[in-house]
Amino acid sequence: MSEQSLVDHVVATTGLTPAEAARLIDDVVAYHAEPVEEFVRRRHAQLRTAGSKNDEIFARIAEELAGRVVAAPRLSERQLRRMIYG
Known part of the structure; x- marks a missing residue:
């Protein structure tokens, strides 16, 4: 909620x-909250269905990702600690 x-x-x-x-x-x-990998796969499938070629698709996905809020990757406790304490 x-x-x-x-x-x-x-x-x-x-x-x-x-x-x-x-x-x-x-x-x-x-x-x-969609993870980056899922977003990329979903957009690739959508754009392929629309008839786009891979070189166009990858450039477009990279552009879309640059302006999109995406879910952070899952981080272990160790990774979180390293962010804080180095």
């Missing part, structure tokens, strides 16, 4: 009901 303060903000600024706002937020978060 979405964070209540965000739900309240969306309700106040859009006129959506709390349930509609929470669903919208959850849908957006789920969309952006």
Whole structure:
């Protein structure tokens, strides 16, 4: 479930009901939680179906990734510690 303060903000600024706002937020978060590998595979399949060639596809996916929020990779406790303590 979405964070209540965000739900309240969306309700106040859009006129959506709390349930509609929470669903919208959850849908957006789920969309952006897609791991990079899944995004690349999905977009490649979509673009191939549309008739694009691989050289066009890879350039387009790279461009899309540059402007897209993507899910962070899963990090182990050790990796997290190394980020903090070096």
